[in-house]
């Protein structure tokens with residue numbers, strides 16, 4: 001009887017009479033897109049109204065969707081679930097959940113009839129589940145469409161789908177994006193050195209913005225990607241969605257705002273998404289916007305209103321057997337991804353690449369990589385997906401009926417109509433062409449002279465173009481022989497840093513220099529030159545100047561100005577009056593300030609944001625007047641301010657004791673990581689002690705921890721270097737410096753000040769609040785310089801990586817001070833001295 005009442009009224013009663021079971025959707029309930037006098041359209045909501053299930057309008061049609069503040073996160077039937085205004089979404093009495101079109105045709109169903117379903121429930125995590133009592137028979141979390149919500153488990157049996165694109169997790173732990181189930185255009189492996197099968201890998205998207213992979217065989221969940229705002233804010237709704245353009249993105253939305261901001265994208269270059277511009281479509285960039293066009297005027301858009309639908313030939317090949325020819329497209333590549341890759345590669349020259357395709361009856365297009373490998377891809381009847389960019393060295397060919405009608409050059413591939421440029425008088429065109437040619441020839445000659453002055457080879461030509469862009473700070477290129485001569489065969493070693501040994505040298509004009517012989521730099525020539533150009537264009541009083549470089553074969557050397565007074569550690573940590581090398585307070589404070597200014601410049605003021613990644617006394621040099629000069633910047637990893645959100649952790653360099661906790665926890669490294677290292681350095685400048693020193697005097701605790709305890713007790717004097725006892729010390733400055741250092745070494749990056757702020761605080765321009773306890777996750781005092789594997793200690797830190805979102809000071813993930821001292825104690829025994 002009860003069920004005979006129109007379900008809407010039933011639910012209405014239900015809502016008001018039984019508020020506790022509010023979200024339970026009884027069998028027989030129905031949703032409709034528009035309310036009618038008899039059947040009100042109902043909106044099923046989760047208990048807190050966080051999510052609702054209703055019909056949402058899509059163009060002139062509807063889709064039954066679970067949404068969060070208007071953002072759809074699950075759609076019945078996915079892309080195919082488009083229905084008209086008389087559609088119904090019903091939970092049938094037999095337990096089947098069904099979407100029918102106006103005509104009554106079943107568009108989608110959960111296939112759960114007669115499986116004992118007694119109720120449906122939409123919970124506040126966005127999970128709609130069909131249940132037999134408390135047993136979950138079916139849920140939207142197990143059947144995602146294109147979105148993964150926080151806490152939703154994504155396993156190898158699931159798939160996100162959007163149009164022809166899909167996202168899946170493989171048994172080996174790879175995340176992959178595919179076009180048409182086979183072409184893998186994006187693949188991220190768990191770990192390059194891991195090649196076994198996992199037992200039951202599960203991907204979880206964390207509310208704080210991290211994509212994490214866990215598996216019983218992995219001791220620690222592995223973070224696969226971070227949103228650029230990860231860990232920020234507490235009231236941000238984040239989700240992972242496979243968009244219709246084939247890119248997988250993390251979005252953030254302020255709760256209730258209904259608008260989303262992209263925070264991470266799997267494929268950085270949209271033009272590399274296979275088939276994004278459709279068959280025979282060519283992707284290119286209009287400023288920074290990717291646009292689609294056709295290869296030439298021999299083609300037209302398949303759908304003039306949607307350039308992403310691809311192109312078709314105006315005349316088909318079959319209709320012109322005698323006049324078939326190859327259209328040549330410079331700087332164009334036809335995307336080739338596995339599994340297509342292996343069967344299609346040939347090692348032939350560029351003209352053979354063209355000819356082979358022309359004569360091959362099944363070949364439609366070909367791409368010659370022109371990168372020196374002589375690789376040629378022949379493309380058959382599959383989708384041809386083109387990418388055109390001045391940065392691409394490839395030349396591609398596509399079969400057309402002659403004659404070839406190239407796109408008007410002014411609008412390149414983008415515009416398909418022929419109007420432009422035809423109206424210009426011929427002589428104008430002539431003058432422009434001739435003067436352009438003359439200009440090009442002059443430029444070419446100039447370049448030739450410029451680059452062949454030093455280099456006997458012509459090979460690096462394209463690499464040198466890159467350098468030219470930075471002509472303002474262009475460094476001198478030295479030959480290896482020249483540097484060998486100036487360093488007398490690398491005789492006088494000044495030191496050995498994290499990137500290689502440094503030698504003293506004298507240039508032909510008698511300038512004394514420091515020559516750094518880089519080791520383990522595996523970058524290509526071009527990349528190296530780009531980095532050199534960036535470093536040498538970074539000028540600041542407190543940064544060591546790069547004079548020149550050498551890049552020959554496997555030799556990579558950097559030539560820096562020579563700093564007579566060497567590095568700061570020599571002055572800070574000398575044994576008792578070993579050599580009168582004691583810095584007075586004023587000099588120390590100036591060194592601290594100068595270093596802070598140099599780093600501020602790197603972080604905030606220069607064109608490409610540089611995170612130093614290895615700030616320590618050894619990398620602070622002192623010139624004749626004891627001015628601080630930061631060295632080794634730009635070597636660890638250049639982080640483009642635009643791209644740093646996409647950065648993945650690959651090269652872990654840096655020195656323990658100065659490494660911020662995020663290095664060890666496998667979290668993203670930002671400029672705040674430098675702040676941490678600087679904080680440790682600052683404490684050392686004040687105290688003349690290594691921050692990780694452990695001694696009886698410090699009650700067996702690490703110096704930095706002991707110092708905070710003394711600071712709390714008001715014992716500033718015992719933190720300041722004892723050797724300064726007979727000298728004048730500006731205690732006000734000392735207290736400022738100590739407080740700043742404790743702010744800098746806060747565990748949470750967000751609590752650390754920026755470098756600009758540090759400078760202001762040191763100068764006394766900005767007031768300094770009392771710093772909280774700088775909690776430390778684990779003892780990082782072991783070992784000296786490390787250029788790699790800190791992951792061994794990561795397992796101990798797993799709680800950090802998976803910790804709660806809020807960057808609150810009371811995070812439970814860190815060990816308390818007491819625990820630290822006991823860790824230190826045990827380390828004391830195993831590694832008696834690292835001093």
Ligand SMILES: *[C@@H]1O[C@H](CO)[C@@H](O)[C@H](O)[C@H]1NC(C)=O
Nearest residue numbers: 006007032036038039086088
């Ligand atoms: C309204 O409900 C009645 C009975 O439940 C059903 O027969 C009718 O088709 C519904 N109308 C619409 C427009 O959904």
Ligand SMILES: *[C@@H]1O[C@H](CO)[C@@H](O)[C@H](O)[C@H]1NC(C)=O
Nearest residue numbers: 043044045049052054055056
């Ligand atoms: C569903 O109801 C909730 C609360 O009543 C409301 O916030 C939400 O906007 C509604 N959704 C739709 C699509 O009507």
Ligand SMILES: *[C@@H]1O[C@H](CO)[C@@H](O)[C@H](O)[C@H]1NC(C)=O
Nearest residue numbers: 047048049050123124125126
């Ligand atoms: C739902 O609302 C209650 C009361 O406002 C709150 O305690 C609870 O945390 C909320 N749950 C979720 C998942 O938001």
Ligand SMILES: *[C@@H]1O[C@H](CO)[C@@H](O)[C@H](O)[C@H]1NC(C)=O
Nearest residue numbers: 080081082083084101102107
């Ligand atoms: C539902 O019906 C509408 C209008 O009759 C139609 O345009 C649409 O394609 C149908 N949807 C499906 C999935 O059959």
Ligand SMILES: *[C@@H]1O[C@H](CO)[C@@H](O)[C@H](O)[C@H]1NC(C)=O
Nearest residue numbers: 114115116117132133134135
């Ligand atoms: C529903 O659950 C009960 C136990 O809770 C079980 O006995 C019954 O077989 C289930 N029904 C179906 C169809 O699985």
Ligand SMILES: *[C@@H]1O[C@H](CO)[C@@H](O)[C@H](O)[C@H]1NC(C)=O
Nearest residue numbers: 124125126149150151152207
């Ligand atoms: C995710 O799960 C955690 C613990 O299992 C829980 O505290 C949190 O509220 C959940 N988040 C959401 C959005 O449901």
Ligand SMILES: *[C@@H]1O[C@H](CO)[C@@H](O)[C@H](O)[C@H]1NC(C)=O
Nearest residue numbers: 123125127129136139141142
């Ligand atoms: C959501 O669905 C999953 C199945 O993937 C289930 O295990 C989980 O318990 C559901 N969550 C809630 C809160 O019911």
Ligand SMILES: *[C@@H]1O[C@H](CO)[C@@H](O)[C@H](O)[C@H]1NC(C)=O
Nearest residue numbers: 170172174187188189190192
């Ligand atoms: C997983 O990714 C790695 C690295 O990209 C690749 O070499 C490997 O072939 C992939 N495995 C599978 C099964 O796709």
Ligand SMILES: *[C@@H]1O[C@H](CO)[C@@H](O)[C@H](O)[C@H]1NC(C)=O
Nearest residue numbers: 191192193194195222791792
């Ligand atoms: C990669 O996997 C290997 C072997 O499983 C492991 O030793 C190594 O620590 C892993 N590397 C990272 C960065 O997780």
Ligand SMILES: *[C@@H]1O[C@H](CO)[C@@H](O)[C@H](O)[C@H]1NC(C)=O
Nearest residue numbers: 170171172194195196197198
């Ligand atoms: C992983 O699983 C695949 C398919 O189940 C199997 O072919 C392969 O040999 C397995 N690899 C390893 C290293 O166990």
Ligand SMILES: *[C@@H]1O[C@H](CO)[C@@H](O)[C@H](O)[C@H]1NC(C)=O
Nearest residue numbers: 285286287289291292414415
């Ligand atoms: C390219 O950008 C220009 C200027 O921003 C704009 O006028 C033009 O319409 C764009 N072309 C396409 C194809 O979007």
Ligand SMILES: *[C@@H]1O[C@H](CO)[C@@H](O)[C@H](O)[C@H]1NC(C)=O
Nearest residue numbers: 476507508509510511547548
């Ligand atoms: C010596 O030569 C180097 C590189 O050629 C140049 O940077 C430097 O300014 C020169 N020094 C003097 C004193 O001319």
